[in-house]
Amino acid sequence: MSTTPIMTVTNLHKTYGKAGSKQYEALKGINFDVNAGEFVGIMGASGSGKTTLLNMLATLDQPTSGEVTINQQPITHLKGNQLADFRAKEIGFIFQDFNLLETMTAYENIALPLTLQNTAAKKIKPAVETVASHLGIAEFLNNYPNELSGGQKQRVAAARALINEPAMLFGDEPTGALDSKSARELLDLFTTINREQAVSILLVTHDPFSASYCQRILFIKDGKIGQELKRADLSRKDFYQQILDTLGTFEQ
Amino acid sequence: MLTKLAMTGFQKRWRDYLVLFSGLIMSSAIFYMFESLATNKTFLKQNTGISMVGIIFQFGSVLLTIITLVYIGYANSFLLSMRKRDYGLFMLVGARKGKIGQLIWLETLLVGVTATLFGIIVGTLLTLGLSQLLINSLGLTLHHLSAWYFPAALTTLLLYVGLFLLAGFFNLLALTKTPALKLLHSNDQPNRPKLKPARQLVEVIIGLISIAIGYWSMANLDKLQMAGIGIALVTIVLGTYLLFNAIFVWLVVLSKRLPFANRGLNGFTLSQLSFRIRNYTKILSIVAMLFALALGAITVGMGFHRQVPLMVNGGNAYDMGLVNATHSQQQQIKALNPTTESTYRFKVGPKAVYYRASDFDRNPFITMDQAGHNQLKFTTAHNNAKQLLKSRTSYQLSALQGSAQQRLGTQMLSDAQYAKLTQPEQRLTVFATQDVTAHTAALKQLATSQRHRDAGLTGEMLGGRYTGYQLINSMYSGLQFMGFFLGVAFLAMLASCLMFKILSGAAADQHRYVMLDKIGTRKALLNGALRKEIAVLFILPGIVGVIHVLFGLKMFSFIMVGSPYTGIWLPFLIFAGLYLIYYLITVQIYRRIVLQ
Numbered sequence: 082m083s084t085t086p087i088m089t090v091t092n093l094h095k096t097y098g099k100a101g102s103k104q105y106e107a108l109k110g111i112n113f114d115v116n117a118g119e120f121v122g123i124m125g126a127s128g129s130g131k132t133t134l135l136n137m138l139a140t141l142d143q144p145t146s147g148e149v150t151i152n153q154q155p156i157t158h159l160k161g162n163q164l165a166d167f168r169a170k171e172i173g174f175i176f177q178d179f180n181l182l183e184t185m186t187a188y189e190n191i192a193l194p195l196t197l198q199n200t201a202a203k204k205i206k207p208a209v210e211t212v213a214s215h216l217g218i219a220e221f222l223n224n225y226p227n228e229l230s231g232g233q234k235q236r237v238a239a240a241r242a243l244i245n246e247p248a249m250l251f252g253d254e255p256t257g258a259l260d261s262k263s264a265r266e267l268l269d270l271f272t273t274i275n276r277e278q279a280v281s282i283l284l285v286t287h288d289p290f291s292a293s294y295c296q297r298i299l300f301i302k303d304g305k306i307g308q309e310l311k312r313a314d315l316s317r318k319d320f321y322q323q324i325l326d327t328l329g330t331f332e333q
Numbered sequence: 334m335l336t337k338l339a340m341t342g343f344q345k346r347w348r349d350y351l352v353l354f355s356g357l358i359m360s361s362a363i364f365y366m367f368e369s370l371a372t373n374k375t376f377l378k379q380n381t382g383i384s385m386v387g388i389i390f391q392f393g394s395v396l397l398t399i400i401t402l403v404y405i406g407y408a409n410s411f412l413l414s415m416r417k418r419d420y421g422l423f424m425l426v427g428a429r430k431g432k433i434g435q436l437i438w439l440e441t442l443l444v445g446v447t448a449t450l451f452g453i454i455v456g457t458l459l460t461l462g463l464s465q466l467l468i469n470s471l472g473l474t475l476h477h478l479s480a481w482y483f484p485a486a487l488t489t490l491l492l493y494v495g496l497f498l499l500a501g502f503f504n505l506l507a508l509t510k511t512p513a514l515k516l517l518h519s520n521d522q523p524n525r526p527k528l529k530p531a532r533q534l535v536e537v538i539i540g541l542i543s544i545a546i547g548y549w550s551m552a553n554l555d556k557l558q559m560a561g562i563g564i565a566l567v568t569i570v571l572g573t574y575l576l577f578n579a580i581f582v583w584l585v586v587l588s589k590r591l592p593f594a595n596r597g598l599n600g601f602t603l604s605q606l607s608f609r610i611r612n613y614t615k616i617l618s619i620v621a622m623l624f625a626l627a628l629g630a631i632t633v634g635m636g637f638h639r640q641v642p643l644m645v646n647g648g649n650a651y652d653m654g655l656v657n658a659t660h661s662q663q664q665q666i667k668a669l670n671p672t673t674e675s676t677y678r679f680k681v682g683p684k685a686v687y688y689r690a691s692d693f694d695r696n697p698f699i700t701m702d703q704a705g706h707n708q709l710k711f712t713t714a715h716n717n718a719k720q721l722l723k724s725r726t727s728y729q730l731s732a733l734q735g736s737a738q739q740r741l742g743t744q745m746l747s748d749a750q751y752a753k754l755t756q757p758e759q760r761l762t763v764f765a766t767q768d769v770t771a772h773t774a775a776l777k778q779l780a781t782s783q784r785h786r787d788a789g790l791t792g793e794m795l796g797g798r799y800t801g802y803q804l805i806n807s808m809y810s811g812l813q814f815m816g817f818f819l820g821v822a823f824l825a826m827l828a829s830c831l832m833f834k835i836l837s838g839a840a841a842d843q844h845r846y847v848m849l850d851k852i853g854t855r856k857a858l859l860n861g862a863l864r865k866e867i868a869v870l871f872i873l874p875g876i877v878g879v880i881h882v883l884f885g886l887k888m889f890s891f892i893m894v895g896s897p898y899t900g901i902w903l904p905f906l907i908f909a910g911l912y913l914i915y916y917l918i919t920v921q922i923y924r925r926i927v928l929q
Contacts, residue, residue: 141851162855169853180848182601184608189600197854202595241852 086114087248087281088138093147095133095304107133108144109304115249118279120271122286122295124328130304132253135285139251140168152248169197173242173250177257179234181226181241187213188222191240198245212240216270232263236270243274250274252284256291268294289328293321300331307331349415349840352922353408354448356833360404361452361493363826366460367397368485370815376477377811392562393819396626397826402496403619404830405445409500411837412444413507420508430509437508438501445497452493453486467817478814533579540575543568548884565885569625573877574618581617581873582610598854598862605845605866609838616834617874623827624878624912627820629885632904634816636889636897637809641802642770647711648801650699651763652776654733655783658762665779666764669772673699674764680756686731686738687754690718690745698763700726718745732796733763736789739796769798824908828915831874835867835919839926846927859928864920871916879905 093111098104107130115121125131136142138149140156149156152171159167174180181190188209195205213219216236226234235255242250252271256264272294274280284295292298294317300308310327312320370376371390416437423433461480547569550561557564585607594600606613651673655662666674675696679688697715702725704712714724721727722745731739746754766772776799784790794800846859886897 162857165850165853165855167853168851172853174851180851182604182845182848184604184845185601189604192595193601193849194852196595196597196600197852197858199596202592205595 085117087117087119088115088149088151088283090114090138091148093134093137093149094145095130095137095142096145107304108137111147111301111304111306113299113306115281115283118275118281120275120282120284120294120296122284122292122298123301124286124289124292124298124324125301126287129301131285131287131301134301135251135253135283138283139172139174140164169194170245171248173245173247175235175238175242175250175252175255177254179226179231179238179258181234181238183226186223186225187218187229187237187240190226190237191222191244194241194245208244209240212244215274216240216243230263231259232266235259235263235267239267239270239274243278243280246278246280248281250280250282252282252286254286254288255284256286256288264291289321289324292324293317298324300327302331349411350444352833352836353411353415353444354451356829357405357408357445357448358452358455359825359829360401360408361449361489362456362459363822363829364397364401364492365453365456365485365489366463366822367393367819368488369456369460369480369482370478370818372484372488373477373479373482392566393626396566396622398492400619400623400826400830401492403615404826404833405493405496405500407616407830407834407837409441409504411833412441413504414837414840416440417508434505434509437504441501441504442494442497445493445500449490449493449497453489456489457481457486463818463821464814467814533583536575536579540572540579543572543575545572547572548887551885552887554888562888565888569881570618570622573621573881574614577614577618577621577873577877581614582607585610598849598858599865601849602862602866602869605842606869613834613870616830617870618877620827620831621874621877621881623823623830624874625881625885627823627827628878628904628908629820629882630816630823631820631908632816632882632886632901633889633897634813634820635900635904637813637816639900641805641809642768644805645769645798645801647701647703649729649732649797650701650713651733651765651797652769652772653779653783653795653797653799654761654763655779656735656738656761656787657759659782659786662779662782663762665775666762669764669766669775671764671766674762677761677763678751678758679761680751680754680758681738681741682744682754682756685742685744686734687744687746687751688718689748689751691748693718693721693745698730699765700724700729702726721745729796734761734796735759735787736794739794763797765798769802773799773802820904820908821911824911824915827874828912828919831870832915832919832922835870836922836926839923842927843929850928856928860924863924863927867916867920867923871912871919875912 090111090113093108094106095108096104096106111134123131123134133142137144137157138151140159144157147157154167154171156167181187182193185193191209191213192205195208200208209222210219213222216239218233218236218240221229221233221237226237229237235258239255256267259267268291271282271284275282284291286292296312298310298312299306300310308327308331310323315323371394377390420433420437423436424430457480464478464480547565547567550557550564550568554561585603588594589600589603589607594603652671655666658666675692675698677688677692677696677698679686681687694717697717698721700714700716700721701711702714714720714726716724721730722743727743731741731743766776769776780795780799783795846863849859883898886901889897
């Protein structure tokens with residue numbers, strides 16, 4: 082596994098509220114790197130700033146100061162078409178509430194990023210089928226989202242996020258709306274994708290179980306990174322225990 | 334406490350309420366506009382002279398009421414969708430159903446009555462403005478038209494309050510019967526567009542047959558009389574709905590298989606359309622009907638407008654005849670650049686008017702004769718003295734003479750015989766201008782001066798095209814005015830119907846567009862998708878509406894001289910322009926809601 086960073090975050094600040102009025106600083110200087118092919122988790126309690134951080138990293142919001150680069154490209158000042166193209170080509174998202182278009186079938190949802198790029202129709206079909214069979218949803222391609230279970234929906238969302246072979250995959254509590262079996266399956270899937278296709282993954286979660294699948298975990302508290310945990314050679318079970326212990330002391 | 338909560342909900346969503354309000358105000362304003370003509374019996378009687386017009390207006394009233402019903406249904410479901418969450422919340426915090434029921438009634442009625450009152454005011458102003466505009470730009474003369482007409486206001490208010498009472502009752506049932514949790518999460522579910530070939534084929538066939546019956550009865554209105562309009566109305570509405578229902582689904586499903594569905598957001602747009610297919614077929618058939626009515630009304634209105642000069646020109650070859658024209662009158666005639674001008678000398682005997690035949694042989698008198706039945710084709714004949722006496726159109730000469738001579742016979746004498754007559758010689762000057770409608774002011778001056786000199790020359794006795802113009806114009810003014818007025822009113826109604834329907838879905842679309850933005854869709858593509866989706870919804874009923882009009886115009890061949898189809902490109906163009914403006918406004922508002 083290479084150690085070149087796919088993403089670097091430098092001194093990231095975010096302040097809400099206009100100058101003069103009552104201000105709230107959600108992020109107070111965040112620094113970290115994600116290496117290519119790494120599976121990183123960000124943990125923190127509600128209100129710790131982890132969602133704010135994710136929004137900055139995923140270009141959904143702009144930081145007050147600081148810089149983020151993904152794939153050597155600074156992203157904090159992207160606008161308009163550049164921003165749209167960057168999102169379409171370099172990053173993939175998976176949200177807690179799936180964010181599928183319920184007016185389109187699973188197939189159409191997965192193919193959407195490709196049709197947005199005006200990819201030739203001949204190339205779209207095999208690409209969708211490949212990713213779908215990888216994620217075990219080949220048989221649901223003609224179903225609408227409301228005909229699928231939560232786990233299936235999230236796998237469709239994952240397929241849509243992966244079809245453009247992004248440099249970075251962001252997950253915002255992707256298991257939040259799933260039952261424990263589906264959650265486990267999805268996380269296993271992430272691990273497989275991460276290993277086999279070397280996709281870098283950044284997972285934001287407050288759930289220790291989900292986090293235990295990561296290789297490295299950053300703990301956020303009050304807008305700062307408070308602690309870092311590496312899995313190294315621990316088994317997932319032991320790592321889970323370690324996370325629970327850390328959380329127990331960290332949140333005090 | 335609950336009232337306070339309700340008010341905060343109201344303030345929070347004032348923008349949505351603004352859409353709701355303006356839609357309702359437009360609707361009631363238009364209904365009032367229509368009623369201000371339809372209930373004004375004196376106006377209808379005075380300005381049309383066609384007994385059928387009253388009945389046509391009654392049909393129109395019924396139709397508009399049905400449309401209003403549907404419209405308020407949509408408005409109400411929009412209101413309901415906005416409030417569902419709030420009411421669900423109230424229930425969760427333990428509000429009693431009775432209390433909530435009260436709130437719902439109150440809110441629905443409050444919204445309805447306020448909007449209707451505003452609508453009547455707006456309607457009065459619109460009627461005033463539009464009628465002034467039409468009267469000035471078309472040169473119409475109208476009697477007994479008043480912008481404020483109490484019976485119309487009363488009808489509007491009664492209908493709307495009645496409908497809103499009904500809507501409130503419906504809301505009460507819908508909300509209090511639904512569990513609180515369901516109210517909190519009431520997102521619309523997609524309905525999978527299904528192809529049921531057999532059923533849809535039957536729908537297409539029945540639809541086509543209904544429309545064919547409708548077209549046939551419109552074409553044979555002279556035989557079917559009033560029943561024809563009723564039959565056409567029912568069958569065409571039914572047929573349009575069935576066709577839309579069957580064909581629209583096919584169209585969307587089939588075009589999804591085409592390669593273009595794989596480009597950009599086209600697939601998304603098609604899915605959006607198929608998602609709402611069932612909802613849209615109803616509104617699209619209504620819009621198609623309204624489109625046809627509006628376009629038809631404007632076309633017929635313009636048709637009447639165009640007919641006036643045609644009919645005038647067929648009545649006489651000359652604008653006016655002046656007996657013993659004064660020097661200043663002759664100067665005025667010259668200023669008009671007449672295309673033809675002749676002077677005939679005559680002497681008046683006790684039984685006949687004696688002309689010099691040689692005058693006619695030198696300057697033939699032009700007469701107009703109809704070339705066929707019910708056609709605006711006329712032949713012109715240049716008559717010398719002999720020909721004129723034989724012609725059945727010789728009355729056209731007498732009509733131009735002074736008041737005292739119009740009942741006398743006409744004799745043509747040789748110069749010798751003429752010279753023997755002892756009566757004083759008089760002169761008849763006849764002339765024609767290029768276009769009588771373009772010179773009405775100058776001609777009026779001439780007519781007035783002539784009437785001063787010949788006290789017997791009342792109104793219609795001046796003869797010629799100018800008199801014909803005045804007669805026909807006043808007769809057709811009412812019809813023209815109604816055509817334009819109704820056209821604009823129907824257009825406004827259909828566009829607000831469509832706009833409202835589309836906009837009420839915008840809130841649900843918002844998260845879809847946000848999602849597309851998140852996965853990296855360019856703004857230009859999003860805008861394009863939005864424009865295309867709305868364009869389809871505007872164009873489809875437009876096409877059907879145009880076809881309906883093309884067939885429907887046949888109905889008017891019996892009150893219009895000549896073909897009702899001549900020159901229809903102009904009203905079509907005007908209509909397309911207005912329609913386009915509505916489309917652009919809808920896109921603009923939709924964009925503001927969806928792509929904030």
